[in-house]
Amino acid sequence: MLGGESKERAIHSSKLLYLLLITSISLNLYSSSSSLLLFLLPFGSAPEPWWTNPTSIEAEAVAAVRCSGHGRAYVDGIYVGGVPVCECNTCYGSADCSELSPDCPADADSGDPMFLEPYWMREAASSAVVLAGWHRMSYRMNNDAAAISAELVKQIRRLHSAVGNAITDGRFILFGAGSTQLLNAAVHALSPDDPSSPPANVLASVPYYPVYEMGTTFFNDRENRWGGTTSTWANKSDSSAAGEFIEFVTSPNNPDGHLKQPVLNVSSVITDHAYFWPHFTEIPAPGDEDLMVFTLSKLSGHAGSRFGWALVKDKKVYDKMSKYIQLSMFSVSRDTQLRALKLIKVIVEGSKVGGKDIFEFGYSTMNDRWRRLNDVVSKSNRFSLQSLSPQFCTYFQTIRDPSPAYAWLKCEREEDKDCEAALKAEGIISRRGATYNTDDRYTRLSLIKTQDDFEQLLQHMVALVSKESGPQVI
Amino acid sequence: MLGGESKERAIHSSKLLYLLLITSISLNLYSSSSSLLLFLLPFGSAPEPWWTNPTSIEAEAVAAVRCSGHGRAYVDGIYVGGVPVCECNTCYGSADCSELSPDCPADADSGDPMFLEPYWMREAASSAVVLAGWHRMSYRMNNDAAAISAELVKQIRRLHSAVGNAITDGRFILFGAGSTQLLNAAVHALSPDDPSSPPANVLASVPYYPVYEMGTTFFNDRENRWGGTTSTWANKSDSSAAGEFIEFVTSPNNPDGHLKQPVLNVSSVITDHAYFWPHFTEIPAPGDEDLMVFTLSKLSGHAGSRFGWALVKDKKVYDKMSKYIQLSMFSVSRDTQLRALKLIKVIVEGSKVGGKDIFEFGYSTMNDRWRRLNDVVSKSNRFSLQSLSPQFCTYFQTIRDPSPAYAWLKCEREEDKDCEAALKAEGIISRRGATYNTDDRYTRLSLIKTQDDFEQLLQHMVALVSKESGPQVI
Numbered sequence: 001m002l003g004g005e006s007k008e009r010a011i012h013s014s015k016l017l018y019l020l021l022i023t024s025i026s027l028n029l030y031s032s033s034s035s036l037l038l039f040l041l042p043f044g045s046a047p048e049p050w051w052t053n054p055t056s057i058e059a060e061a062v063a064a065v066r067c068s069g070h071g072r073a074y075v076d077g078i079y080v081g082g083v084p085v086c087e088c089n090t091c092y093g094s095a096d097c098s099e100l101s102p103d104c105p106a107d108a109d110s111g112d113p114m115f116l117e118p119y120w121m122r123e124a125a126s127s128a129v130v131l132a133g134w135h136r137m138s139y140r141m142n143n144d145a146a147a148i149s150a151e152l153v154k155q156i157r158r159l160h161s162a163v164g165n166a167i168t169d170g171r172f173i174l175f176g177a178g179s180t181q182l183l184n185a186a187v188h189a190l191s192p193d194d195p196s197s198p199p200a201n202v203l204a205s206v207p208y209y210p211v212y213e214m215g216t217t218f219f220n221d222r223e224n225r226w227g228g229t230t231s232t233w234a235n236k237s238d239s240s241a242a243g244e245f246i247e248f249v250t251s252p253n254n255p256d257g258h259l260k261q262p263v264l265n266v267s268s269v270i271t272d273h274a275y276f277w278p279h280f281t282e283i284p285a286p287g288d289e290d291l292m293v294f295t296l297s298k299l300s301g302h303a304g305s306r307f308g309w310a311l312v313k314d315k316k317v318y319d320k321m322s323k324y325i326q327l328s329m330f331s332v333s334r335d336t337q338l339r340a341l342k343l344i345k346v347i348v349e350g351s352k353v354g355g356k357d358i359f360e361f362g363y364s365t366m367n368d369r370w371r372r373l374n375d376v377v378s379k380s381n382r383f384s385l386q387s388l389s390p391q392f393c394t395y396f397q398t399i400r401d402p403s404p405a406y407a408w409l410k411c412e413r414e415e416d417k418d419c420e421a422a423l424k425a426e427g428i429i430s431r432r433g434a435t436y437n438t439d440d441r442y443t444r445l446s447l448i449k450t451q452d453d454f455e456q457l458l459q460h461m462v463a464l465v466s467k468e469s470g471p472q473v474i
Numbered sequence: 475m476l477g478g479e480s481k482e483r484a485i486h487s488s489k490l491l492y493l494l495l496i497t498s499i500s501l502n503l504y505s506s507s508s509s510l511l512l513f514l515l516p517f518g519s520a521p522e523p524w525w526t527n528p529t530s531i532e533a534e535a536v537a538a539v540r541c542s543g544h545g546r547a548y549v550d551g552i553y554v555g556g557v558p559v560c561e562c563n564t565c566y567g568s569a570d571c572s573e574l575s576p577d578c579p580a581d582a583d584s585g586d587p588m589f590l591e592p593y594w595m596r597e598a599a600s601s602a603v604v605l606a607g608w609h610r611m612s613y614r615m616n617n618d619a620a621a622i623s624a625e626l627v628k629q630i631r632r633l634h635s636a637v638g639n640a641i642t643d644g645r646f647i648l649f650g651a652g653s654t655q656l657l658n659a660a661v662h663a664l665s666p667d668d669p670s671s672p673p674a675n676v677l678a679s680v681p682y683y684p685v686y687e688m689g690t691t692f693f694n695d696r697e698n699r700w701g702g703t704t705s706t707w708a709n710k711s712d713s714s715a716a717g718e719f720i721e722f723v724t725s726p727n728n729p730d731g732h733l734k735q736p737v738l739n740v741s742s743v744i745t746d747h748a749y750f751w752p753h754f755t756e757i758p759a760p761g762d763e764d765l766m767v768f769t770l771s772k773l774s775g776h777a778g779s780r781f782g783w784a785l786v787k788d789k790k791v792y793d794k795m796s797k798y799i800q801l802s803m804f805s806v807s808r809d810t811q812l813r814a815l816k817l818i819k820v821i822v823e824g825s826k827v828g829g830k831d832i833f834e835f836g837y838s839t840m841n842d843r844w845r846r847l848n849d850v851v852s853k854s855n856r857f858s859l860q861s862l863s864p865q866f867c868t869y870f871q872t873i874r875d876p877s878p879a880y881a882w883l884k885c886e887r888e889e890d891k892d893c894e895a896a897l898k899a900e901g902i903i904s905r906r907g908a909t910y911n912t913d914d915r916y917t918r919l920s921l922i923k924t925q926d927d928f929e930q931l932l933q934h935m936v937a938l939v940s941k942e943s944g945p946q947v948i
Binding site: 049050051052053054055056057058059060063072074075076077078110112113114116117120121123124125126127128129130131132133134135136137138139140141147149150151152176177178180181184188211214215218219220221222223301302303304305306307323324327328329330331332333334335336337338339341342343346 | 523524525526527528529530531532533534537546548549550551552584586587588590591594595597598599600601602603604605606607608609610611612613614615621623624625626650651652654655658662685688689692693694695696697775776777778779780781797798801802803804805806807808809810811812813815816817820
């Protein structure tokens, strides 16, 4: 047992350890006030957590599982012998994800926004959320029938104001399970109420995100139908007999990254602003359209959380969209709303703070990828990329180079009519032009997946371009 | 050899050096999750939580806010002066929910399953969940395209096996945002694929849950239409020209609590087993229907989480339902799936364990409420309740008294044609018979809300029944 003096010294030493640790951490890493609080705890009178301890210990143990930087374990993953198994990035295997499979194709297919995962690992302390067992069990919230969090609405308005990408004044805010659901709700809400009216024609401009057409066709609503592309209608001298039109505008566009405007002069436009964040595009001015849809997926990278919101000017449209969400699933999960609140708070508080800004992180990652891919493709006569130029961005207050979410690759050779197949033959998985209702001479490469996915894509592209005139080209 | 004191000092010094070393290393490595582990090393093999601490401290501080047992504070609630505000139960007010409003009506309207909240407060330590900032950001799960947790599927199968209320062998399991979405998906999936077929007629037996009709009518799918009540069709000698039929069967039924079977001999039946848990009914045998729908809401009380599942026999129906969910919202939020996993694990592990069993808790609460309400109503000539008798339950392995989720109250007096209005005049809010497409001589009283709600209902009923023959009756 320690004597009095040594005990004093020991206590002093351990206090010193804590102080050094918190000084260092708070200076370099986790500067949020709440993370500071935790290290000061041993000196204060704040009660020790108790009922959160089992889940905290579990979460931290799982986070500490080593997956070689090529994977991660999850608390709801598969456990073998009481230990959670690493879920490895594409092409990586073995128990700790350390082995790269030699002949594995580069998968640039899906728009899975995993490029932001490292940001959230860095923001571990500020972004974690505890859900108490009794957290918001009710159908209702804030003691009224509203099923959406007033705090989350407030943070979303703050977010748009901080980023400058949408006007929220005079708009109703509506939540949905990802933007997908809100897009369906919008189509339904903008369709005619009168059963004697012909169904509305739902349209988009080529190349367009295929889910617009798939959803409209699948749900088979009597009040609307898929009407095809805007170009079909733009050339018709009189289309008034065809009924109402609903035009989807994706800005920036998926797949090509261009900022877009409606093509037809129609009353009902749904503006899909999923990618309208400084990660992917300049922000020339705040969005001011009648019906704008945003999603957490492409803002924070949390595709798995299924959270989106719509900003709606017209009360009648908002009410019909609300009823759609209500009869679809009553409301968005409170668990998701709580998490979205925490994540958006971190984003708002970190915006424009050096080293904390998710948009700085997102932009520099995406711009780096675009630049490196461009360097490779610019040496090729066989392939070309969409043309994007540096533009002034009101968020960064400077002219910024492009950083699109997707490369829209064109095969230039006469014989490469199927660009997706041409890449696939060389071990690159992409998404063919026909998916976006356009020429298969184009194919989409996703640039927003993990760093591993991107590096594999780049390696395969280097090898492919090298073949054009021998390995010395690159 | 070092003496005791010096040894302690040496350990502290070396810990200090080690700490400085890793702190400096961490500056270079902090963006990878495995580097987080480095901080834990100096504290030995049983690391103390650190990145979960800020959220744990916040959650525990909010849980410690005193709301007099008539409310609770939430981390995403409204804060005044940095302190979260109590959200009080119906009729309770003031900062700490201690004041009962004198002339407040008893609200027995909604089916908000708050009666289970005390169970989860008791199970605080086992039921809390931490969501790391980077938890399951991807669209995919378990490294394949499946967007549903394999662990959660496993636990749901264990749950049904422990409770004995559904056969899961040879069934596909599908997740949805509450049972509402799965019911819509089921209607769509059971409708004809062939556009030349007449739309399917969607039916239910009186009294029925109104959302079946509201959803079918609102979504206005070309492949189906609301066909009315089963009794309309049962008497028709030949209905083959009318096309296909889809019959909703709610068992036990909402509002009257009776176990039900299909009325028509049709091929497509959707069995809504929302209330088929030992809280509310005896379990005579496991459900074995072709398409069964369950919801977390009425199992654990987490209505706000929006989580349900379907057990589907037919692969084609399952596939079409899956596509419906996918095009509606891609998949169920991973945040919700993680929470559902934790809650269902607690339920499975506690089942049939004295003091831990949620069904024991749920049954004793509901049975107590039913018994007390029955005692009052049995003294009345003006009102009557549905007749439910004690039945053998395979879960409790004994004959159990009734414990329905709702009282289906009938006004017996000739002049009380509008039972809902009769109660409302005496300060009781209920849900009128017409809502369930039946006689307004009936009205529904919800028994599953908070204990406060139930006590207020009972007090008002006592007062109302007392009026029949003077205050001495009760």
